Amino acid sequence: MFFDPMYFVFALPALLFGLWAQWRVKSALKKYSQERVYSGMSGSEIARRILDSRNLRDVRVEPTQGFLSDHYDPSTRVLRLSPQVYQGNSVAAAGIAAHETGHALQHAEGYMPLQIRTFMVPTVQIGSWLGPIIFMVGLFTTRLFGTTLAWVGLALFGATALFALVTLPVELDASKRAREILTTQGFVYQGQLDGVSRVLNAAALTYVAAAVQSLSTLMYYAFLLTGFGRDD
Numbered sequence: 187m188f189f190d191p192m193y194f195v196f197a198l199p200a201l202l203f204g205l206w207a208q209w210r211v212k213s214a215l216k217k218y219s220q221e222r223v224y225s226g227m228s229g230s231e232i233a234r235r236i237l238d239s240r241n242l243r244d245v246r247v248e249p250t251q252g253f254l255s256d257h258y259d260p261s262t263r264v265l266r267l268s269p270q271v272y273q274g275n276s277v278a279a280a281g282i283a284a285h286e287t288g289h290a291l292q293h294a295e296g297y298m299p300l301q302i303r304t305f306m307v308p309t310v311q312i313g314s315w316l317g318p319i320i321f322m323v324g325l326f327t328t329r330l331f332g333t334t335l336a337w338v339g340l341a342l343f344g345a346t347a348l349f350a351l352v353t354l355p356v357e358l359d360a361s362k363r364a365r366e367i368l369t370t371q372g373f374v375y376q377g378q379l380d381g382v383s384r385v386l387n388a389a390a391l392t393y394v395a396a397a398v399q400s401l402s403t404l405m406y407y408a409f410l411l412t413g414f415g416r417d418d
């Protein structure tokens with residue numbers, strides 16, 4: 187495709203925001219991976235303890251490879267923690283482990299935004315790559331199809347942006363649960379909660395950045411489509 191400087195007008199602010207968010211995560215992790223958590227327990231021990239206290243003994247906690255690859259898988263009901271979190275007994279590890287456990291609690295309670303998010307996954311997996319292709323094909327075949335095909339591509343990609351937005355309340359709620367649990371169950375003392383918050387807030391920023399990125403791509407598509415054929 188030809189080079190379009192307008193793309194950068196839409197994409198650059200979101201890209202810079204994303205880089206800034208990643209830098210925030212790295213610096214928060216660097217600092218709070220050094221500080222030992224009050225309870226001295228590892229991320230996996232904390233997750234296990236929280237799950238057991240909520241009668242979720244059948245939810246498994248497993249180690250997984252990769253930096254910040256921590257996640258809860260609702261389809262298998264497995265909580266997978268990265269090596270630093272699984273074994274680590276730092277404030278950062280405790281915060282991330284409790285956050286991921288928060289997703290398991292959301293799932294067990296049938297927390298609505300998580301259900302919507304899970305329901306959207308198949309559409310998003312297809313829409314995120316097929317949407318842009320259909321959109322571009324549609325944009326160059328307007329003589330054949332009018333703008334209909336391009337709008338279909340835009341709508342399909344729009345599901346990705348919607349997914350990124352639905353992710354935000356899910357992530358913020360998991361972090362809120364993590365902070366509450368960590369203090370009420372005595373894993374961290376009050377003074378360490380600030381470190382937990384910094385790590386989790388920085389992680390939340392990366393989700394905000396992802397949402398901004400897909401929304402700005404969506405706006406760029408809409409800009410191309412509504413402006414198509416007007417000024418050439």
Ligand SMILES: [Zn+2]
Binds near residue numbers: 285289360
């Ligand atoms: Zn999360």
